[in-house]
Amino acid sequence: MDEAVLAQGLQVRSIVKRFTGGGGEVTVVDGCSFSVPHGTLSVMLGPSGCGKTTLVNLIAGYEVPSAGEILLDGNRVRGPGPERIVVFQESALFPWMTVLDNVTFGPQSRRGRADAALRERARGLLAGVGLDEFAHRYPSQLSGGMQRRAELARAIVNEPSLMLLDEPFRGLDAMTRELMQEQYLQLFEANSRTTLFVTSELREAIFLADRLLIMTPRPARVRRTIDVDLPRPRELGMLASARFREIYEETLLTLEEPTWPTAAVS
Amino acid sequence: MRLEGVLTAVRVSAARGTRLRTKRVESVRVLRGAAGIMGFLALWELGVLAHVPILAQIPAPLEVARAQWQLLHEARYYVDWLVSLERVSAGFLIAALVGIPLGLLMGWRAKFRYLTFPVFEILRPIPPLAWVPLSIVFWPTTESSIVFVIFLGAFFTVVLNTLAGVRAIDQRYVRAAISLGATPAIIFRRIILPGALPSIFTGLTVGMGITWSVLIAAEIIAGKSGLGYMTWEAYVAGAFPIIIAGMFSIGVAGYASSAVVRLVARYAMPWTKPF
Numbered sequence: 205m206d207e208a209v210l211a212q213g214l215q216v217r218s219i220v221k222r223f224t225g226g227g228g229e230v231t232v233v234d235g236c237s238f239s240v241p242h243g244t245l246s247v248m249l250g251p252s253g254c255g256k257t258t259l260v261n262l263i264a265g266y267e268v269p270s271a272g273e274i275l276l277d278g279n280r281v282r283g284p285g286p287e288r289i290v291v292f293q294e295s296a297l298f299p300w301m302t303v304l305d306n307v308t309f310g311p312q313s314r315r316g317r318a319d320a321a322l323r324e325r326a327r328g329l330l331a332g333v334g335l336d337e338f339a340h341r342y343p344s345q346l347s348g349g350m351q352r353r354a355e356l357a358r359a360i361v362n363e364p365s366l367m368l369l370d371e372p373f374r375g376l377d378a379m380t381r382e383l384m385q386e387q388y389l390q391l392f393e394a395n396s397r398t399t400l401f402v403t404s405e406l407r408e409a410i411f412l413a414d415r416l417l418i419m420t421p422r423p424a425r426v427r428r429t430i431d432v433d434l435p436r437p438r439e440l441g442m443l444a445s446a447r448f449r450e451i452y453e454e455t456l457l458t459l460e461e462p463t464w465p466t467a468a469v470s
Numbered sequence: 471m472r473l474e475g476v477l478t479a480v481r482v483s484a485a486r487g488t489r490l491r492t493k494r495v496e497s498v499r500v501l502r503g504a505a506g507i508m509g510f511l512a513l514w515e516l517g518v519l520a521h522v523p524i525l526a527q528i529p530a531p532l533e534v535a536r537a538q539w540q541l542l543h544e545a546r547y548y549v550d551w552l553v554s555l556e557r558v559s560a561g562f563l564i565a566a567l568v569g570i571p572l573g574l575l576m577g578w579r580a581k582f583r584y585l586t587f588p589v590f591e592i593l594r595p596i597p598p599l600a601w602v603p604l605s606i607v608f609w610p611t612t613e614s615s616i617v618f619v620i621f622l623g624a625f626f627t628v629v630l631n632t633l634a635g636v637r638a639i640d641q642r643y644v645r646a647a648i649s650l651g652a653t654p655a656i657i658f659r660r661i662i663l664p665g666a667l668p669s670i671f672t673g674l675t676v677g678m679g680i681t682w683s684v685l686i687a688a689e690i691i692a693g694k695s696g697l698g699y700m701t702w703e704a705y706v707a708g709a710f711p712i713i714i715a716g717m718f719s720i721g722v723a724g725y726a727s728s729a730v731v732r733l734v735a736r737y738a739m740p741w742t743k744p745f
Contacts, residue, residue, distance in 0.1 A: 285651070290646075296642045296646040301741075309652070313653070313660075
């Protein structure tokens, strides 16, 4: 692989993030490095409160790292931008816009106008996530699962170079969640966007991922990377396969390994 | 996918059921309201007939109805309505036109808020009627001073609610909009403004109520016409049934104007409509 190909995708290099609060300084991320190769899906897996969301905010550009750098396709991240779209755990669909207006919001904001072609494309994406009949409904009129799908459509319509998904299916009931995972994978496999997906759910992580980034408890750092070689396209049936179980056990062992306090802890 | 489809169908049919039920609940509610008004009138009439101490001084409903009927045949009554409506509309509209942009700006730009909020908070507790003497001196005509006092009545409530509405907008919407590439102008127009709208309409509804109470007092102090003046004139003349008819007219006017604000709110915010 030559330099140009290596530079594609997301690269997080020795990121440190400290917050100064009332009681002093807290290091939430400490020397975290990893990469997400172009067109692949990495899943960040770790206990809640370990600093995953802080990492997402740093990559999205909402926060500025205290040290280190983040590169996307070779360009350094400075502030938020439409080439890196975040889908959060709680719905951030604008309640006052119809589903269609929500989906066209991004491209329209950047171009200044919503032309027929854009509307057509948005409708196509909504059809792809089974929401074509709901294009003119408001978010409050949709179920939780439908809101998640609308949000995915709103992100993908921008054709971002990187999709950041921060526990997007948390809070959905188990059945809807599995359906969402399957649908999301279809969407990913059809578009192959570079994706960082954050979750604390092990099965979900393995089912979706090309690569697992297993995090340490706070301060966050990648403890181990595991490549998931389950074939694509994937389907829920694979959750019962022998290979899935092997990876599951390996991941579980890593998660349960004791962690020793590092010298960096103040 | 299929399961989601079924869930959707269930949701849609449940929504339809809710709509039917809502209609029935509404008509029952209207009937209850009507029964309440009838009961109130009956108690009043009985109280007057039975010479209950304080009530005995008050004209009975039938007498008031007769006075109201008589008013309906007088051109002056309609002029009084028109004059009062004009004053309220003018003061209220100016309050909305000045108050909403000011509140939006105060909510959106922290520096502007720090600059203006203290002045605002000192002026706010002054009752609108305390402004009457100054405003008569200050404004060239009585009419403009009455409109000014009405404006003050609604203004502070409108600004405060607009400001609170902007401040209450969830930051994740702003973040999402920035992330999607929206400029500050677009964020203001498509996120801040609609996000604050429910609170803005709360301010307008409350403000509308205040304008009527201020109007009546302003007309009594400085007016030569209007529903408030009419009521006061009837008191001076000792025409008790007319006093009550005047009060009733004010009640109807206030109710109707609040209903108009609510109607506008419903059309301006289709996403809050129950489906």
